[in-house]
Structure formats: structure tokens, C-alpha cells
Amino acid sequence: MSNMVGVLGAGQMGNGIAHVFAQREYEVRLYDVFPAQIEKALKTIEKNLGRQAEKGLIPAESVPAILGRITVVKDLSGFADCGLVIEAATENETLKLDLFRKLDEAVNPGAILATNTSSIPITKIAAATKRPDKVIGMHFMNPVPVMQLVEVIRGLATSDATFQTVAGLVEKLGKTMAVSQDYPGFIVNRVLMPMINEAIFVLYEGIATAEDIDKGMKLGTNHPMGPLALADLIGLDTVLAILTVMYDGFKDPKFRPCPLLVKMVNAGYLGKKSGRGFYQY
Secondary structure (H helix, E strand, C coil), X not given: CCCEXXXXXXXXXXHHHHHHHHHCCCEEEEECCCHHHHHHHHHHHHXXXXXXXXXXXXXXXXXXXXXXXXXXXXXXXXXXXXXXXXXXXXXXXXXXXXXXHHHHHHCCCCCEEEECCCCCCHHHHHHCCCCXXXXXXXXXXXXXXXXXXXXXXXXXXXXXXXXXXXXXXXXXXXXXXXXXXCCCCCCHHHXXXXXXXXXXXXXXXXXXXXXXXXXXXXXXHCCCCCHHHHHHHHCHHHHHHHHHHHHHHHCCHHHCCCHHHHHHHHHCCCEHHHCECCCEC
16 A cells, blocks of 8 residues: 555544554645635644653654645545545535545545544445445544544455555554444444433433533543543534434434433534533533
8 A cells, every 4th residue: 555645634533643644654645625624733733743742752853754744635636646545524424425426536446445434334435436345434533643442344345455454554553453343333332322322311310410420430430531521522413413323223212312412412512612511611
């Protein structure tokens, strides 16, 4: 695989993915439909690299070279020569299918196309391309430079060669791989989201306060964060979207989103990013 990696989408996940690849000496091509988002991403990457240097995780003198390996491209044709392109756009199925159709046209036929989706079927995304054997899920955890895990998800048509290449890449990034089959929620969200949803039900039914629910899980089960604080960090709209994908995908009532969660999202109480969720920020 060529040493050039494309990252489509420069939001919270995209900037982290660009950061870790550039840090491991890959040439990164970064694209976002919103130029302001790219400006913000480059500042975030610089700030995060500075933080790593302060902590002694990377030599301070390496920061300019790492930043120098990230090139902003103005459209999808900028990915033409990449050996791998990772899509990290908004979690919206229609948008992702459209992007993969366009990527398939723009990127050389031998390249692997990966998606950072947390819930949309890889098999469905792959079917929008003429190279379903070269499409795979690479679900990084947030924040990408810090979190160790990458969930690798094989679609029905993903080839062994594609899987082996991506497994090798995860190792080169210094990350750890967990392999999942292509079913709604994969591994992490399949287990995490029902737990968060149940915590919301406990609040909704008046069993305990948000503080006591989080205290119970932190001090009683050694979680670093309580489930409601974690939901606020993830974004309540994202939590609802993932639960809805799992509910629709399995038609199983255990994934039914709590009515309180739906009500809060309708009110615009989305957690940390909106200043209010289960807690005030």
C-alpha cells in the first residue's frame, strides 16, 4: 500500500485520524466540504501535538514535520493517489452512500476505502461502490490520539487481503484491533449504548438522580466516567442515532431509546456541545 492516506472529513474524528497517521510518518491528504472546519482541525492537531510534546510522549522538534505531512486538498480528486481513504463524515447513511459512490470514481481502483462509522452497515456502504472487496470499517475511538482501540469491521464482501492490510496498519499506528462482524452497533456500541440507555431509564423512572447513577457506576464498577456524563460527552443526538440504528436493525425492544432521551434531543439539550444535557456545562 502507498504511504499516502486520505481522510475525508475534518471534524472531531477526522482531525484525530489525520493526526495519528501523520505522527506515524504517513503522508496525509485531508478534505472537508467546509473550509472553516479544516482551519479548526489544523489548529486542534497542532494543539494536541503540543500537549503530547509537553507530556514527553513525542519530541517537541518533531511537531513541525508531523504537521508538514498533512496536506489539505480542495476536492475528492486530491485522494486519487492514496492507498487508503478513511471517511469520517457525519453519521448519516444517505450522505455516506453518496460519498462512497464519489470516492469510488475519484480514487485509484486498487485503493482501500474505509469508513469510521459507528453504526451504519459496512456491507451497505460497500455495495455503493464497484470495489466492495476493498471496503472495510475502521472505527476509531474518541479522542483518537489517546484511545487505544480500533474496531475493524468486515463487510460481507471484504476480502482477506483488505482485512490483512488494515490489520497491519492498525499495528503500525500503535493501536490495538478488535474485530467485529457487520451487525448494528458492532462491539463497543452494541454493549455501551444499552447501558447508557438503561441509565437514562433509571433517571426517567425516578429511581435515582443523575449524580447518584454516575457515582454508582464509577465507584461501584470502576468506570472512569458515569454513563450519563459519558452520554453528554458523546452527544445525546449521537446516542439517540446509534440506538435508533440498532432498534431498526434488530427490531428488538431492548434497544428502544428511552423517551427521556428523545425528549432531551428534541429540546436541543445535546450534552457538553450544547452546554446542557444531564448536566449543565
